[in-house]
Amino acid sequence: xxxxxxxxxxxxxxxxxxxxxxxQGLFNQLTYSHIPxxxxxxxxxxxxxxxxAHCFDNDKSISEYAHAIEGFFVRENTNWLDVLEAFAMxxxxxxxxxxxxxxxxxxxxxNDIIGLFNETPFFAEAGGILIVEKGLVDYSFSEAxxxxxxxxxxxxxxxxxKIENDMVQITLKIGNTGLNDIMQxxxxxxxxxxxxxxxxxxxxxxxxxxxxxNKYLNM
Numbered sequence: 001x002x003x004x005x006x007x008x009x010x011x012x013x014x015x016x017x018x019x020x021x022x023x024q025g026l027f028n029q030l031t032y033s034h035i036p037x038x039x040x041x042x043x044x045x046x047x048x049x050x051x052x053a054h055c056f057d058n059d060k061s062i063s064e065y066a067h068a069i070e071g072f073f074v075r076e077n078t079n080w081l082d083v084l085e086a087f088a089m090x091x092x093x094x095x096x097x098x099x100x101x102x103x104x105x106x107x108x109x110x111n112d113i114i115g116l117f118n119e120t121p122f123f124a125e126a127g128g129i130l131i132v133e134k135g136l137v138d139y140s141f142s143e144a145x146x147x148x149x150x151x152x153x154x155x156x157x158x159x160x161x162k163i164e165n166d167m168v169q170i171t172l173k174i175g176n177t178g179l180n181d182i183m184q185x186x187x188x189x190x191x192x193x194x195x196x197x198x199x200x201x202x203x204x205x206x207x208x209x210x211x212x213x214n215k216y217l218n219m
Contacts, residue, residue, distance in 0.1 A: 003083065004076055006113070007097050007106040013038045014062060016045060016069075021058030023048065032094045036107060037062060037069060044096060044104040046071040073098050076105055084113050122157030127175030131195040132186050136166045139191075144170050147189060151182045169194060 013036035014023055023035055027050045034047035046069035056065050073096040074083050093110040148155045154176040162169035183193050
């Protein structure tokens with residue numbers, strides 16, 4: 001995918017010599033969390049958030065609040081996953097894009113980048129979601145993928161979705177097969193299957209045995 005096709009230029013950066021009131025008025029017209037700012041030499045210096053802008057004196061220049069300018073940006077050749085991470089790390093819905101020579105090219109909108117993510121096979125292809133977990137020092141990402149493929153599963157995507165209390169959770173999207181055999185294999189390799197699934201005969205078997213035991217004890 002060519003991310004440069006998603007660069008937007010309909011809003012020009014404000015200059016740091018502009019009044020804070022100009023920025024406040026622009027925020028009132030937009031739904032963006034930040035506005036890009038250039039200096040007097042037309043070089044990008046960063047973004048200011050709507051929250052900060054509405055706290056400042058509208059008669060003063062933006063440059064008087066330079067301490068509140070956040071310097072985040074991505075390059076035009078930045079991978080889309082890194083772009084998505086930059087959005088998350090900076091809690092913004094607008095991401096300025098610079099060329100390798102630091103020329104401001106425009107910005108990405110968060111919704112456009114999320115839309116690209118939704119078009120990936122992980123979301124677009126039919127399949128089942130499986131979440132497994134294992135100890136932080138014991139898990140192997142390659143082992144998890146091998147377990148899926150050894151059961152003739154088609155792995156559409158996988159990522160580390162949680163690390164907590166020395167445990168790692170791996171979320172997998174699997175197509176072209178039932179999940180039951182795959183879950184059984186994960187258990188044999190000492191993974192805990194976190195997600196439930198209607199085809200999980202292991203859980204169903206435990207339920208049936210529990211019901212049988214209860215009936216036996218109540219005889």
